[in-house]
Structures are given as structure tokens and as C-alpha cells.
Amino acid sequence: MDIFSKAIKLRESGQHEEAKSIFFDLLKLEPHNPSIWYQIAWVHDVMELEREAVPFYLKSIELGLAGEERQGALLGLGSTYRTLGMYEESKKVFVEAINEFPERREFQVFYAMVLYNLKEYDKAMEILLKQLSETSDDEGIHTYKNAILFYADKLDRLWN
Numbered sequence: 001m002d003i004f005s006k007a008i009k010l011r012e013s014g015q016h017e018e019a020k021s022i023f024f025d026l027l028k029l030e031p032h033n034p035s036i037w038y039q040i041a042w043v044h045d046v047m048e049l050e051r052e053a054v055p056f057y058l059k060s061i062e063l064g065l066a067g068e069e070r071q072g073a074l075l076g077l078g079s080t081y082r083t084l085g086m087y088e089e090s091k092k093v094f095v096e097a098i099n100e101f102p103e104r105r106e107f108q109v110f111y112a113m114v115l116y117n118l119k120e121y122d123k124a125m126e127i128l129l130k131q132l133s134e135t136s137d138d139e140g141i142h143t144y145k146n147a148i149l150f151y152a153d154k155l156d157r158l159w160n
Contacts, residue, residue: 008039016047034047034063038073050080075110082114090114105131126152 003022008017020043027036041056065073078093094111101107110129115124123149131151133145141148 003034004039011039011043016043019043020047032063034060034065036066037063037067038069041076043075043082045076050083053080054084071097071104074100075106078107078114079110082110085117087114087117091118105135106113122153122155125155141155 003010004026007019007022007026010016010022023036023040024034025041027040030036035058037056040059041053042151044050044053044056054138057073057080059079060073061070074093074097078097081087081090081093091111091114092108094114097104098108098111108131112124112127112131115121115127126141129148133141133152136142
């Protein structure tokens with residue numbers, strides 16, 4: 001197993017300080033490797049060092065992180081901004097991620113969370129109701145899927 005993979009295993013097993021140390025050593029050897037920047041951001045996040053994670057997420061994206069790692073970095077950055085109360089920045093990241101990866105539903109859910117924080121309750125509920133109705137295997141949800149979808153963007157409307 002190479003040292004990069006070892007550091008990931010350490011992060012996954014909760015040995016965060018050791019993983020962080022290895023990733024920083026790797027960064028000295030490969031300062032333009034976006035995957036290392038991303039892993040450093042991630043390890044900061046799991047250590048609840050969200051503010052410190054932000055510049056590492058940004059640098060990994062700037063350096064051209066791609067594929068699943070890019071998706072993870074966008075989710076991590078957007079979520080981290082939200083937990084720091086940086087709601088507009090979070091919203092911007094999630095809009096970008098949704099446009100870039102429309103098939104990834106998790107971005108919609110995290111976007112709904114930040115819309116809630118921005119007091120855009122109607123839009124947040126609409127998104128969550130659509131995600132629920134389109135992904136649930138629950139028989140009751142499935143039975144009423146069309147009604148849920150119909151009302152998702154009409155929660156404030158009254159019928160006389």
C-alpha cells in the first residue's frame with residue numbers, strides 16, 4: 001500500500017492526527033497535487049476544524065480536482081461554509097455543484113439545508129419533498145408520490 005492510501009486508511013479509522021501529518025508531508029513533495037489538498041481539507045473537517053479546512057478545499061478545486069473527488073470537495077466546501085454561517089457562499093457552491101452534477105441528489109439536499117438557513121423555507125421544502133418522493137421506496141410515499149410532487153411548490157396556496 002502506498003503512503004497516500006495509508007493516510008486515507010488512517011483518516012477512515014479515526015487516526016486523524018497521523019493522517020494529517022502524512023498528508024502534509026506528501027504536500028511538501030507534491031504541492032500541485034489537488035488530491036492531497038482535498039485529503040487535507042477532509043481530515044480537517046472530520047477533526048471539526050472547519051474554518052481551517054476551507055482554504056484546502058478551495059486550493060484542491062483551483063488545482064483542477066476532478067471526478068468523485070471534485071464532487072466530494074464541493075460538498076465538503078459547501079457544507080463547511082454552511083456550518084460556519086457563511087450561507088451565501090454555501091449557496092453559491094451548491095448551485096455550482098447542482099449545475100455541474102445534476103444527477104447527484106445529495107447536492108440538492110444540502111442546498112435545501114442552506115436555503116433553510118437563509119429562511120427560504122418554501123424552496124427548501126419543495127426540494128426536499130421532490131427528493132423524498134423521487135427516491136423513497138416507502139409504499140405510502142410511493143402511493144402519494146403524485147400528490148406530494150403536485151403540492152411541493154404550492155405549500156402556501158389555499159384552495160377555496
